[in-house]
Amino acid sequence: MNDLSKILNTLNDRQAEAVRTTEGPLLVLAGAGSGKTRVITVRIAYLIAEKGVPPHNILAVTFTNKAAAEMRSRVEEILRGERLPSAPLISTFHSLCVRILRQDIEALDEGYTRSFTIYDTDDSQKVIKACIKDLGFDEKSLAPRAVRAAISASKNRGEDHEIYASKVEYGDDKRLKIARIFKLYDERLGRANALDFDDLLLKAVRLLKVSSEVREKYNDRFRYILVDEYQDTNSLQLSLIRSLTEKSSNICVVGDDAQSIYGFRQADIRNILSFEEHFPDAKVILLEQNYRSTQTILDAADAIISNNREQKKKKLWTENPGGERIFYFQAMDGESEARFVVSKISDILYSDRATRVAVLYRTNAQSRLFEEALRRNRIDYNIVGGFSFYERAEIKDIVAYLKLSLNPFDDVALMRVINTPARGIGKTTLDELQRAARAAGGPLWRTIEAVATGEGSSGANVTPRAREALRSFYGTLKKLVEKANAPATGDHPVSDLVTAAIEETGYAGALRAEGTDEAQSRIENLEELVNAAVEYDHQEGNGLRDFIDHAALTSDTDKYDRDAAVTLMTIHAAKGLEFPVVFIVGLEDGVFPHSRSLSEPKDLEEERRLAYVAITRAEKRLYISHAMRRRTFGEEFASEPSQFLNELPLEMIEDVSPGPSWLSYAKGGTGVVRESIVRPPLPPKKAYTGKTYNSADAIAEFFKDRGKNIGQKGGSAPSGTPEAHQTPFDRLKAAGSGVGPEDRPSHAAEGIVPGSYVIHDRYGRGLVLRREGSGDSSKLTVSFPGYGQKKLIEKFAGLRTE
DNA sequence: AAGTAAATTTTTTTT
DNA sequence: AAATTTACTT
Numbered sequence: 022m023n024d025l026s027k028i029l030n031t032l033n034d035r036q037a038e039a040v041r042t043t044e045g046p047l048l049v050l051a052g053a054g055s056g057k058t059r060v061i062t063v064r065i066a067y068l069i070a071e072k073g074v075p076p077h078n079i080l081a082v083t084f085t086n087k088a089a090a091e092m093r094s095r096v097e098e099i100l101r102g103e104r105l106p107s108a109p110l111i112s113t114f115h116s117l118c119v120r121i122l123r124q125d126i127e128a129l130d131e132g133y134t135r136s137f138t139i140y141d142t143d144d145s146q147k148v149i150k151a152c153i154k155d156l157g158f159d160e161k162s163l164a165p166r167a168v169r170a171a172i173s174a175s176k177n178r179g180e181d182h183e184i185y186a187s188k189v190e191y192g193d194d195k196r197l198k199i200a201r202i203f204k205l206y207d208e209r210l211g212r213a214n215a216l217d218f219d220d221l222l223l224k225a226v227r228l229l230k231v232s233s234e235v236r237e238k239y240n241d242r243f244r245y246i247l248v249d250e251y252q253d254t255n256s257l258q259l260s261l262i263r264s265l266t267e268k269s270s271n272i273c274v275v276g277d278d279a280q281s282i283y284g285f286r287q288a289d290i291r292n293i294l295s296f297e298e299h300f301p302d303a304k305v306i307l308l309e310q311n312y313r314s315t316q317t318i319l320d321a322a323d324a325i326i327s328n329n330r331e332q333k334k335k336k337l338w339t340e341n342p343g344g345e346r347i348f349y350f351q352a353m354d355g356e357s358e359a360r361f362v363v364s365k366i367s368d369i370l371y372s373d374r375a376t377r378v379a380v381l382y383r384t385n386a387q388s389r390l391f392e393e394a395l396r397r398n399r400i401d402y403n404i405v406g407g408f409s410f411y412e413r414a415e416i417k418d419i420v421a422y423l424k425l426s427l428n429p430f431d432d433v434a435l436m437r438v439i440n441t442p443a444r445g446i447g448k449t450t451l452d453e454l455q456r457a458a459r460a461a462g463g464p465l466w467r468t469i470e471a472v473a474t475g476e477g478s479s480g481a482n483v484t485p486r487a488r489e490a491l492r493s494f495y496g497t498l499k500k501l502v503e504k505a506n507a508p509a510t511g512d513h514p515v516s517d518l519v520t521a522a523i524e525e526t527g528y529a530g531a532l533r534a535e536g537t538d539e540a541q542s543r544i545e546n547l548e549e550l551v552n553a554a555v556e557y558d559h560q561e562g563n564g565l566r567d568f569i570d571h572a573a574l575t576s577d578t579d580k581y582d583r584d585a586a587v588t589l590m591t592i593h594a595a596k597g598l599e600f601p602v603v604f605i606v607g608l609e610d611g612v613f614p615h616s617r618s619l620s621e622p623k624d625l626e627e628e629r630r631l632a633y634v635a636i637t638r639a640e641k642r643l644y645i646s647h648a649m650r651r652r653t654f655g656e657e658f659a660s661e662p663s664q665f666l667n668e669l670p671l672e673m674i675e676d677v678s679p680g681p682s683w684l685s686y687a688k689g690g691t692g693v694v695r696e697s698i699v700r701p702p703l704p705p706k707k708a709y710t711g712k713t714y715n716s717a718d719a720i721a722e723f724f725k726d727r728g729k730n731i732g733q734k735g736g737s738a739p740s741g742t743p744e745a746h747q748t749p750f751d752r753l754k755a756a757g758s759g760v761g762p763e764d765r766p767s768h769a770a771e772g773i774v775p776g777s778y779v780i781h782d783r784y785g786r787g788l789v790l791r792r793e794g795s796g797d798s799s800k801l802t803v804s805f806p807g808y809g810q811k812k813l814i815e816k817f818a819g820l821r822t823e
Numbered sequence: 824a825a826g827t828a829a830a831t832t833t834t835t836t837t838t
Numbered sequence: 839a840a841a842t843t844t845a846c847t848t
Contacts (some may be wrong), residue, residue, distance in 0.1 A: 086837075142838090218838055285836060381838095386834050406837090447824045498828050574838065593836045615835050631836080655839040748838065824848100832839070 028063055028329065032056075039306045040064045043072055043245070046266075048293070049275040050690050052337045053322070053637035054313025054599065057275050061247055062092055064273065065109055066099040068245055079109035080243040080265070082117060084250050084283075087581050088573070088597055090112055092249070094228035110243075114258055115218065115574050118225035122216070123566070128232045129224060131211065136566070138215040138424055138431040139573040142698050143417075145169055145217045147433055152205045155459070159200055170202050176219035177287035182207050196426065212464060213432045222257040222559050229264035240268040250597070251276030251296070255287040259299065279326050279335065280634050281591060284627050297399045313599050313640050315344025317673055322636040325668050329626045331385075346675040350646040351662075351682035355387075355607075358648045359394040362604050365644065367398060369602055370586055379588045379600040381635050383441070383613040395587065405594045411572050415532075415543040416550055420572055422522035424499060426505035427566060430464040442531030442703035444494055450487040457481035469495055487552060497526055505565055509772065515568045516554035523547050592635045603639035605632075608647040608663035632665045645674075735784075779820040813823060 035676045039049045039060045050545045051057035065081060068074040083089045093111045112120070119139070140148070149172070150165040156185055174186045182203035191195040210217065224763035248254065254262070266272045266560060274296060281290045297303045311319055319337050326332065352358035355477035366378050380391050385407045395402045410416060418441055429435070440446045457480040458468040471479030472488055473495035483491070506625055507516055523529045529547065532540045557568050581588070581598075588600070607613055614628035636643065649659045664682050676684045780786050 086838085096825075113838070221838085282836075286838085386833050445824070449824085591836065612834095617835065627836095652839080827845100827847075829843100829845070831841100833839105833841080 024061075024102075025066055025099065029067070032059070032063065032309060035306055035308050035310075036060050036063075039308070040067050042273075042306070044271055046270055046296070046303035047273040048251075048296045048303055048305045049273065049308060050293075050305065050335065051275055051277055051308040052311060052335050052639070053277065053280065054311040055308035055337070055410045055633070056310075057277075057308065058092065058095065058597070058622055060273055060308070061249060061273075062095040062099060064247065065092075065111075069105065069109070070100065070103060074245060075107060076105050076109045076240065078244040079247075080117070080245070080666055081109060081111045081247040082249065082262075083111070083113055084253055086113055086116075089116075091583075091597075092509060093599075101524075113574070114261070115221050115568070118221040118261070119570055119574065121225050121235075122221065123227065123570075124225065125228060125232070125235045125238075128235050129228045130231075131224075132214075133211070133216070133224070134214055134375045136214065136428050137212065137435070138428045139211065139570065140215045140217045140433060141573055142169070143412075144215075144433045145173075147436075148209055149202060149206055149350065149377070152209065156198075156201060158202070163195070163198060163202070168199055168202055170422040171199050173217075173219050174207065174287055175203070176217075176223050177255050177257055177556060179223065179260060181223070205757070211433070212462075213430050215431060215433070219257075222261065226257055226260045226264065236264055236267065239265055241809060245271045246273070248272070249276075250280075251702075252278050252281040252290060252293045253283040253285075253286075253288045254292045256292075259289075259292050261661060264297070265298075270300065277335075279329075279332060279630055280596065281636060282596065282627060282631050284624070304328060307335065309335060309337055311339040311384060313341075314339065314637060314639060315341050317346060317637050318636060318643055321347055322633050324637065324670055325629060326633045328668050329629050329650065345642055346673050347669070348642070348677050349666075349674045349682075349684055350644065351676075351678040351684065352646060352648040354650045354657075355390050355648050355652060356394075358646050359390040361646060362411045362644070363394040363398050363400065363607060365406050365604075366395075366400060366587060370400070374586070375782045377584075377586060377588070378604070379434055379590065379595060379598070379638060380604045380606060381590065381592045381595050381638065382606050383442055383592060383615055383631075385591055391589055391606070395589075400587060401585075402584050402587040402589055404583050405588060405590035409575075410546075410549070411575060414545075415528075415546055416572075418528065419522050419547060419550060420569060422498075422501060422526055422528075423505070423518065423565060423569055426518065426522070426571070429466040429498065429502060431635055432458075432465045435465050435469075437496060438526070442527050444527075445490040446494065450491075451482050453481050454484055465685035482552055500525065514554075514558040515565050516551055516558050518565055519551050519554040521549070536699065555765040581723045584717050585764055592631050595638050596634050599638055599640055601640045602642045602644070603635070604644040604646065605635045606644055606646050606667055609651065609660040610663055611660065612651070613663055614665070629665065693814055779822055 029040065030652060031038065033056075035055055036059070039047065040063050043064075049057070049060060051060070061081065068079055069076050081089075083090060083558060085090060089111050096109065096111070108185070122133075122137070123135055126135055126137060136186075146165050146169050149169050150160070153160055153163055153165060153168065172185075175181075180188075182200060184198035185203055210220070229239070246262065246269075248262060253276070262272065262274075267336050268598075274293070278290055278293050281288060281293070284290070292299070297305065314322075316339055319339055323337065350358070350361050352361055362380060366380075369378060382388065382391075388404060388407060392402070392404065411420070418438055421431075421437040424431050424434045425438070436451070439451065454465060454468055454472070458465045461468060461480055468479050468481055469491055470476075472481055472483060473492040501518075501521060504513055504521055507513055529544065532544050532547075540730050554568060557571075581590075581594075583598075592605075605613075610616075611619070614625055614630070618624035618628045645666070647662050647666070648660060650657055666683070667687070670687055671684070674684060676682055677690075678684070683820060778786055
């Protein structure tokens with residue numbers, strides 16, 4: 022009996038069926054922790070070893086490099102010892118498209134050549150910014166960022182600028198402008214022989230549509246296709262898959278609609294829900310047995326997700342024991358939350374050095390507090406996301422030189438390095454060059470060439486000094502271009518080219534001359550880049566182009582070290598991973614769920630799925646925490662517990678907060694009245710300026726206020742919410758404004774403190790952010806979803822509390 | 824043209 | 839609070 026059949030025997034019936042169903046369309050609906058990756062990897066091995074499918078006929082597509090790398094190594098593990106004639110292609114959607122386009126983009130006949138450049142988000146935004154400026158539009162009303170997002174969304178729906186323009190409604194001035202920017206942007210990208218991230222998909226899809234020859238070629242090549250995380254595919258990705266499966270229809274997709282969390286990238290959950298319509302005669306297999314988590318954790322996840330309307334009913338079950346309850350911690354502020362998490366991590370690592378812990382947050386910005394706390398305690402950690410190696414300025418500079426050496430028409434790269442290091446080519450000169458290039462309708466490089474060589478008319482009027490500087494820059498770059506394009510016989514290794522870009526451009530020289538610590542660390546980073554190139558030369562050695570593509574398409578997520586004891590990352594980045602111990606932090610309304618998701622029920626459901634993903638990462642133990650106050654943009658705000666907390670059954674939560682907490686309130690309402698229930702109202706934000714309850718003064722203040730409230734007889738319960746029928750959420754919310762249900766004042770006005778909600782006749786429900794003044798002249802700043810922040814005179818606004 | 828001070832912005836989530 | 843962009847000197 023060989024290894025593979027041994028492995029097959031360890032699979033459950035459903036999993037084995039998914040592996041053995043190799044022909045025709047197959048949808049595997051795989052719940053969290055149901056052994057999805059195992060099924061995919063064993064299936065690939067099965068196709069090769071059992072069915073005799075040549076490996077290069079197999080394509081597996083993932084969303085992230087991390088997932089692709091993981092899959093590759095696990096397939097290798099299973100097939101260890103087998104001698105294979107070729108390797109299956111396991112790739113992300115984006116690298117697959119790059120691969121196709123590098124081969125065949127010329128068949129698209131849109132003027133692009135195989136040496137096209139890839140623009141990252143940053144590059145695109147620069148082009149868009151320039152477009153806005155050149156069209157004479159106002160940057161205030163048309164933020165480059167927002168325009169980029171609109172264009173990207175359009176492209177991900179498979180719509181180019183013409184379709185976008187055709188959908189603009191009459192009189193919609195803003196979209197009309199965006200349509201014009203969109204058009205100009207695409208023209209400029211075309212002229213620079215550049216594709217943005219979205220174009221990679223868009224053009225590949227179009228190429229397969231336009232050229233039956235190319236389509237046939239890849240249909241013949243990829244006879245067995247697998248797609249991971251299918252619930253996250255968008256319409257472009259669906260088109261791509263459909264084009265590639267015209268002949269074989271051996272398409273296996275794996276996913277979980279409950280884990281669809283990329284709607285913001287136009288992922289369309291209907292792709293997985295309608296798979297059987299898109300691919301007739303599809304077979305569907307459900308994987309519902311969870312091997313990862315305790316029953317408690319699954320129950321918690323189920324409790325959250327069952328608040329969603331849109332979902333395919335699935336019931337996860339496990340043979341694992343019930344396990345511990347979920348630990349809950351309420352922190353005073355973000356810092357104390359981080360201290361709690363780190364002290365727990367410290368305990369956990371002390372008792373079991375081999376365990377792995379993850380801290381999961383909604384946004385990257387939240388990582389800082391945890392990093393600081395971990396560093397203070399000298400605990401090593403691994404952070405995923407945020408700033409990646411390839412995003413560092415010095416790395417991007419050198420990569421820009423390298424990109425230019427392959428495609429000098431890349432205007433963005435050219436502008437990036439033309440005066441980096443400083444060569445005396447200033448703003449005046451650059452403006453003039455850009456103007457001239459635009460007038461000539463050609464790339465910047467041509468204009469510079471004309472100025473530097475004196476051949477032809479550049480149309481640019483530059484000072485003699487600038488001309489001299491340009492001549493020298495032109496010479497430097499020209500040499501780099503020649504080196505990169507040297508014939509294969511005298512081939513330069515990539516590392517040589519990288520070194521040349523660092524040294525011969527004067528880049529390293531300028532840094533050394535600086536002599537600061539920062540410059541030193543930049544030099545070290547560049548050394549690391551050279552090391553990466555040396556490594557690359559040893560391993561793959563597919564030339565400079567591949568190296569640069571790799572840099573463009575690699576996010577830091579594949580730097581993820583699966584053996585690290587402590588990992589910090591966003592919930593998005595954690596998808597597909599599992600950890601014995603998980604901390605979900607920042608469970609506050611506005612943070613998680615994110616404030617931008619509160620107004621649309623659709624968005625809120627996606628946040629809920631995100632919560633589901635977060636919870637189901639945990640194997641044995643789960644901590645959830647939130648802070649009462651949090652600093653954002655340097656200002657401190659009162660924050661409320663996340664509504665998701667209220668969706669958890671209280672009996673499965675264990676409170677480990679030091680004093681009374683929201684949870685005590687919530688539980689108190691179920692019959693147990695604790696003495697410590699009464700808390701002071703949260704003072705208006707102003708009273709805090711600079712102070713925290715850590716300082717002695719503030720603690721004194723705390724007790725002073727506390728004394729006032731104890732024994733105070735509360736008024737009637739808020740209208741429409743009889744106490745007996747309060748939901749846990751209502752109870753928590755009452756606590757959220759620092760006012761227990763018993764203590765709520767009868768007059769609405771006095772209940773309006775920052776952090777509480779009010780109802781306005783016109784704007785509806787809003788969150789009170791700030792209160793200024795008192796009595797008749799008091800003003801409130803209230804944030805109304807859909808209307809923004811409003812400043813209201815309390816006396817005239819006619820506000821009601823809930 | 825380059826360096827400094829002041830003003831403005833930043834936080835979803837990712838290839 | 840930190841980082842980035844713009845406006846002002848030299």
